[in-house]
Amino acid sequence: MLSNLVCVVDDDESVRESLRALLASAGYRVIAFSSPEACLESDARRGAGCLVADVRMPRMSGPDLYAEIVRRGEALPVVFITGQPTDEIRARVRDARAVALLVKPFDDEALLDAIEQALVPPS
Template identity: 50%
Template structure:
């Protein structure tokens, strides 16, 4: 059996941390959820994740700050940002800075799967 790609979810919203990993497992991925950027950085998942679904606005270190920290540490993991607090001007900026996608909550399962497939270079 082939190893399933590990998708890390970093979001301070408990309902997202509970529902997204279940959805990702239904899609056939392995999933791990974290309540903060700091918790993700302290985990072994940093070097193991194949894709990061990352909330942009969190207490403490924001999603964009985590993105910069990962670059600083030479960790190249594809990032799909999710946010409830964005406007359309935000999306081109985060894509320009290396994110694979930026989805605005609420987003569809189809949009999420498409973003993950793009991140993992799947068809």
């Protein structure tokens, strides 16, 4: 199993805090950021085993954040979340080889299952 540190990036404080509480209650260590820029500026994300990122955020999207992390050589499994799934978003998520795209409001178990899948090392 990879690191049980999950990096959450969502500009909506209520979503971010509910994800933090859910993941912590499931035994994960969580670091949460209010923006992709804050995530990129922090060295704390480097120990993460998984990234959970909202797709639509001001200035930088979740897929753009993930592309920048990969460009920096810090690839890690990613789960995207969105309230507005479009064909374009589905294509970008597929291109990023995301573990999952979850549509808000999603079931807690769906997120926990996706994170568990993300943290299993590739065979």
